[in-house]
Every structure is written in structure tokens, then in C-alpha cells.
Amino acid sequence: MKDIMKQGAETTENGGVSRRKFLNYAGALAGAGLLIASCSKDPDPVPSTGDALNLGSNDEGLLNYAYLLQQLEAAFYTEALKRKFVGMTNTEIGIFTAIRDQELAHREILKNHLGTAAIPTLETDFSSIDFNEKNSVYAKAKQFEEMAVAGLNGICKLLIAVEHLTLLSKITAVDARHSSLINDFVYFGSFSEKADTNGMEVPQDPQSSLDVTRKFFKREISGIYLPKY
Amino acid sequence: MKFAHILNELGNTNPETFEKTEGRRSILKSFGSKLALAAVPLAASSVFNKAQAKTTDILAEAIVFALGISYMQAAYIREGLAATGLIPADAQGDFQKMLDQKDKHIAFWIYYLTKTNNTVPTVPTYDFKAKNALPDVFTNYATYLTLAHALEDVGVRMYQTSIKNLLTNKAFRSDAVNIMTTIARHAAHVRLLRRNLGGTDIMPWITGTNAYSIVGEIQKAYQGEDNTKQSNSNAEGVNGFAISFDAATAAFDEPMGVADANAFMSKFIKP
Numbered sequence: 233m234k235d236i237m238k239q240g241a242e243t244t245e246n247g248g249v250s251r252r253k254f255l256n257y258a259g260a261l262a263g264a265g266l267l268i269a270s271c272s273k274d275p276d277p278v279p280s281t282g283d284a285l286n287l288g289s290n291d292e293g294l295l296n297y298a299y300l301l302q303q304l305e306a307a308f309y310t311e312a313l314k315r316k317f318v319g320m321t322n323t324e325i326g327i328f329t330a331i332r333d334q335e336l337a338h339r340e341i342l343k344n345h346l347g348t349a350a351i352p353t354l355e356t357d358f359s360s361i362d363f364n365e366k367n368s369v370y371a372k373a374k375q376f377e378e379m380a381v382a383g384l385n386g387i388c389k390l391l392i393a394v395e396h397l398t399l400l401s402k403i404t405a406v407d408a409r410h411s412s413l414i415n416d417f418v419y420f421g422s423f424s425e426k427a428d429t430n431g432m433e434v435p436q437d438p439q440s441s442l443d444v445t446r447k448f449f450k451r452e453i454s455g456i457y458l459p460k461y
Numbered sequence: 462m463k464f465a466h467i468l469n470e471l472g473n474t475n476p477e478t479f480e481k482t483e484g485r486r487s488i489l490k491s492f493g494s495k496l497a498l499a500a501v502p503l504a505a506s507s508v509f510n511k512a513q514a515k516t517t518d519i520l521a522e523a524i525v526f527a528l529g530i531s532y533m534q535a536a537y538i539r540e541g542l543a544a545t546g547l548i549p550a551d552a553q554g555d556f557q558k559m560l561d562q563k564d565k566h567i568a569f570w571i572y573y574l575t576k577t578n579n580t581v582p583t584v585p586t587y588d589f590k591a592k593n594a595l596p597d598v599f600t601n602y603a604t605y606l607t608l609a610h611a612l613e614d615v616g617v618r619m620y621q622t623s624i625k626n627l628l629t630n631k632a633f634r635s636d637a638v639n640i641m642t643t644i645a646r647h648a649a650h651v652r653l654l655r656r657n658l659g660g661t662d663i664m665p666w667i668t669g670t671n672a673y674s675i676v677g678e679i680q681k682a683y684q685g686e687d688n689t690k691q692s693n694s695n696a697e698g699v700n701g702f703a704i705s706f707d708a709a710t711a712a713f714d715e716p717m718g719v720a721d722a723n724a725f726m727s728k729f730i731k732p
Contacts, residue, residue, distance in 0.1 A: 337713075345692040388624070389631055405714040411646065413649050416649075431561065432566075432643055
């Protein structure tokens, strides 16, 4: 067990993620977003998000985005445990199970917290992942955990209500623990490799974060009404 | 650790990077009201910060509270690295990395406290043996790691309290969140180091109030971590999912308030 925990998974990091990429229309619609921001619910928002799922606005939209991230993580570990890559050890099964259960708890607690405002459960698209291949699974686990922490930290910056902020800080702290562990699996000692020059996590604004997250869902998702940095 | 050392560390950072987000200084100043202090009772602890008792700035107090544990974490790692034969050669780099990041957290907050004419708290003299409750803390690596993860876990928890109290300032609040998740990464890594040493099934996250130590001084770090109620639900078995007590408590780190934080930290500070 000791050796396994130290062993690197020898995955290569996915370099294709651009954290600075913004939606082209984010800026153009910033005014419209502000206009809508005063409504807690927008049953018929203008401009329409069409067939795309609308995450909503204000804290509600931000919480829905956090909920989406947790849906993604929970679905990923559930699938990874169902498929089990070649050579998955008992230790790895134990770790993945523990993380899966924590992500499920995050997902369900956020769902209940949102109540009737919660978006539905969305079908994931994991076609880019080879679940039989250890390196592929670890590379995605690393990407998803880093994405979740950066995304949740960005959300924490924008939330208005203290009870929402408190709940999400509890969750992002634990996702950071997951990320640390997965990073250490991939390359031991890389637990906080992405900190900035002040030793801080680099947060991601919801717009550019969603730009990556949406690739892993089948349905189109719109975050045009989400608060912006 | 002496205060002068932190000032030296300041020289290693680039203050220009502190200015990347607008709005910290002006807002910090404008919140110097006694009203705010009364509304949110986060009084700076007399334990680690006697000079700060007169502070009336709620934001500055939240920062001072966070600094208290950052000071302690940095001092502990510095002392550990200085103890000959304690930290194995292959782990020294990891501790050095963590220390570098903690020194940057400290330098960051000191920079803003200074810039806003707030008193920078002095660094206390620590007693990590806690009056000999932990006599081998700097000679036995397992003991060292156990207090190390307690300090990291308490850091995550205390920063959560500061985050709440920094609500009104987006920039500082965001800084505290981003430091907190870095500390959570440190906590997870230290716990992994402890696990790899063998003899314990400790995981990178906090399970219940388990301190992996029979020493009361360390157990105080985990007071309240057995909470399973989150928002309007019980996380244990939430919505019919098979979420155990362990998973339900591990999934959420709990904020640590002033009283619990002082009860923990005071054991490791010389009066």
C-alpha cells in the first residue's frame, strides 16, 4: 500500500485548457446580464438561451454552476469505478470510492440547498476519456479537480449571501484536498504546483470556467446571466 | 521564528504583484468602524496578539485572525526543517515548498495591514512541545507529521471563519479563499506523508473528529468536525444515497471560530 500511494501514475497533463479564454459574447451581453440581475427568477429572459440550459443569475446561478461542477465530478468517479482501468489496485478503488462519495455528498447537498431553483441532472459526455486506461483516468481526475477548485474559488469571489459563501468554502476546501491527492498520484510532490506568486490558488471566473466544463455535458449550457468578475 | 525573519521574507516577494486586484486598500480603510465590530464578534485573540485588542477594523481583524495560524504554520515547518535528522531527505523539498507558500501568505497580509495603517501583530514565541505533552515532536517524524496536519487542518478551518468575515470586501475575501485552498492542499499532502509512513489509515481529508493522536492538545484541532448537517440537510445518507458518516463529515471542512481556535493555539504559545 505504501508503495502504491507513492507511485506516480505517469500521466501527462492536459495542456489544452485555456483558463483565460472568455466567451465571445460574454462582454457584449454584460449589460443585459445586469438588467436581469434584479430578478431572482427569469422565466422568459431576453435574450433567450434557446434550447440551452440556463444556469440562472445572481447567487442562484453561481450555486447552479457549483452544482454542475459537482455533477461532473460525481459522474466521473462513478463511471471510473464502474469501468475500473486495467490494473486498478484495491488502494485506488478505496481512494476513488471515498472521493466519489464525497462528491455525491457535495452534489446532493447543493441540490437540496438550491431547492426548486436547482437545474436538472444533466447527462455527461465522457467520450474523450478512455476509462480502461489508467493514464487517461488520472489525467481527467487531475483536470476535473483543478477545474472544480478554480471554478468554486471564482464563485466564492462573486457570491453575495454569507450562507452560500460558507457552504461553498467548505466544499472547495475538500475538493482542494482531492486535487492535492490526485496531483500527488500523478507526480508525487505536485500537490500545490499551480499556486501563483503569492502562494495562492488561481481562481477562475465562471464564464471561462464554464467554457471548459460544458464540453463534458451533452446538452448545451448557457451561463450568460452569471455574475462576472 | 522572530519577527525580523518575516520582514526578511518580505524582501523575497514582489510587492507589485500584491496590487493586482484593485480596491483592497480603500475598502479596508472605510470599514474602520466600531459598529462593524459589534455586529460580527471576531475580536482579535489576546493569546496571539495582545497589541491588537484596540483594533476596530473588522476586515483587519479577520486578516489578523488568519495571520495567527499562518504565523504558526510557518514557524512549525521552519523549526522542523532546522531539526537535524527529523524530516527525511526526500520530504524536505515538500516542506520547503509549503514553507515558501506560507511565507508568501504572511508577507501578503502584512503588506496590506501595513498599507492600511493597521498594526501588524507580532509573532508569538511558540512551544510546540505544548508543555511536554508532545516531548518528541522534533525528534519523532510521526509525531511531527501529526501536529503538522493538525496545524494545516486548523488553518483551513480558521481561514473559513476569516472568509465569512471578509464578505464585504471581494478582493480580500477572494485572497483568503485562494490561500485556504492552498492550505487544504498542504493538509492533504502532510496527511499523505503520514499515511505513507505506515501504521495508520489516515486519509487526506478530515474524518469525524479523528485526530490520529491521543494527545488532547491535538484533538482540539478537530472539535466540531463531526458535523453532518449542511445547509438544510443531513449529509449522511442524503437523498437516499449511501453516504456514510465518514464520507458525510469528510466531504465538508468546518469553520473554526475564535474560541475553538484560541483553545487550540494557546496550548502551543508561550504566555
